[in-house]
Amino acid sequence: MKSLDNIIDEFAKLPGIGRKSAMRIAFHVLEMEDEELLNFITILKEAKEKIKKCEICGNLTENDICEICSDEERDSSIICIVKDSRDIIAFEKSKTYNGLYHVLGGIIDPLNGIGVDDLDIDKLTKRLTGNVKEVILALDPSLEGETTSLYLSKIIKEKEIIVSRIASGIPMGGNIEFSDIATLSRSLEGRKEI
Amino acid sequence: MKSLDNIIDEFAKLPGIGRKSAMRIAFHVLEMEDEELLNFITILKEAKEKIKKCEICGNLTENDICEICSDEERDSSIICIVKDSRDIIAFEKSKTYNGLYHVLGGIIDPLNGIGVDDLDIDKLTKRLTGNVKEVILALDPSLEGETTSLYLSKIIKEKEIIVSRIASGIPMGGNIEFSDIATLSRSLEGRKEI
Structure with missing residues (x-):
């Protein structure tokens, strides 16, 4: 049929x-x-x-400016760069972040023909004005995510803004035994004195 | 939002x-x-x-009578009773059956308030005329499926038609070790001399 x-x-x-x-x-x-x-x-x-994209950060919204960008309670000196709006929802659920976001809309992925030119970098750089003190890179810890983070960090550092990257390591509830090599190596690199 | x-x-x-x-x-x-x-x-x-239901068997079709019921190559002396059209697709893929089907549209499930009256038994009994020699019950081997099979088998046997039930046992590729008790007991009950 x-x-x-x-x-x-x-x-x-x-x-x-x-x-x-x-x-x-x-x-x-x-x-x-x-x-x-x-x-x-x-x-x-x-x-x-x-539903459309927030004119400032690219997050999904029913208005021109999203709820987060228009919330004056939030710390506008810090911007967290994510791949898409779903990542914002995940971070918001964790209730541990009070800054703003920027949705990249994609990451550099040469194998799938997505290069630097396909990312809307202009929209991001326009936001990197005097007020912004730190940019957090929160892209997936994959090859593509890392490449994109490296590329963005160069651009952001030129503006004399602190760039940080979210920690990667063994997830809560995960096992050392079953973790892959890359995760273990990241967890060692990112160790903290307690 | x-x-x-x-x-x-x-x-x-x-x-x-x-x-x-x-x-x-x-x-x-x-x-x-x-x-x-x-x-x-x-x-x-x-x-x-x-897409609507076949007037004869209840299978989904774009016509009044489905492809299977209108196929004269098929053996109309044998009817296989299934719960819904998806089961027909599964049997047809196996290419091991050349008879007709009858879609029950539900099974007796007292816990969910589905009783004998909710099944369209009339449509089925109308088909159990002189030409039909065997009815195969192909309902899921669950408590509800078994109850329904038992109920239907009584009605069909009254018409002096052979009633059979598809075999249940350990699936191909399955393990005896990991099979549940009911399946193992069924596989023993249904053993065949080789």
């Missing part, structure tokens, strides 16, 4: 959904009440229409 | 999608091109409109 295959294909395109899950979801959707499906579609459309 | 929460909630309602996956999918959808999202929505609507 063409229309069944189509709907399965569409769900299989979503991130983290394999063929079997896509089929399960497709059957679920086919069994929905018409009204329920219309509601689902309306919510998709509405979210897509209302 | 209300509209972001809404879209995450919607995806989290789909089967097999947890909160984290729902968030990942929501962000993916927000990053889609407008055209891409419209296409996605069109495919959902189209599938929902076109």
Whole structure:
């Protein structure tokens, strides 16, 4: 059935959904009440229409400026650079950071043809004015993340702003025994006197 | 953000999608091109409109009668009863069955308030005419599946039709060591001389 295959294909395109899950979801959707499906579609459309990127930091927002950038309680002297808005949600949940963010929207990834020019560096450098004292690089500790961090740190240091990088090491609850070499080596490098 | 929460909630309602996956999918959808999202929505609507249940067996189809029921090459003297259309797809992939199917659409599940009256037994009994020689019960080997099988077998036997049940036991590639007691006991019960 063409229309069944189509709907399965569409769900299989979503991130983290394999063929079997896509089929399960497709059957679920086919069994929905018409009204329920219309509601689902309306919510998709509405979210897509209302949500845009913050003009300052690139975070998702329903306004021109996001909640974090417009919050005067937050420390605007410190900016944490993340790959995308999901990372902001993760940090916000931890409730340990009160500065601002900057969403890079991507990282340098030569294998997938993403170079320096594909990152919106201008938007970032415009923010690196007198008020900013520290920039925290919070990109994934992968080869691409490291490359991007190195590149950005050079640009930021030129502005005489402190650059830091979030610690990487063995996650809480993790095992030394099952940690990979790179993580162990990072955990040693980043050791702290107690 | 209300509209972001809404879209995450919607995806989290789909089967097999947890909160984290729902968030990942929501962000993916927000990053889609407008055209891409419209296409996605069109495919959902189209599938929902076109796909209905076969008038004979209850399988999903774009026509009044499904491909299997209308295939004259298939053996109409044998009917395999399954819970839903997905099970038909699984059996058809195995290419080992050439009879017809009957989709029950549910199984007896008193804990969830599904009783005998909620199953469309009439549709099934109407098919149990002179031509049918055997009915295979292919419901999941769970308490609910077993109860339903027992109930159906009584009705079918009254019509003097052979009733069989698919074998349950240790799956191909499975381990005896890690099999649960019920499976092991089933595998012994169902042993065959070789």
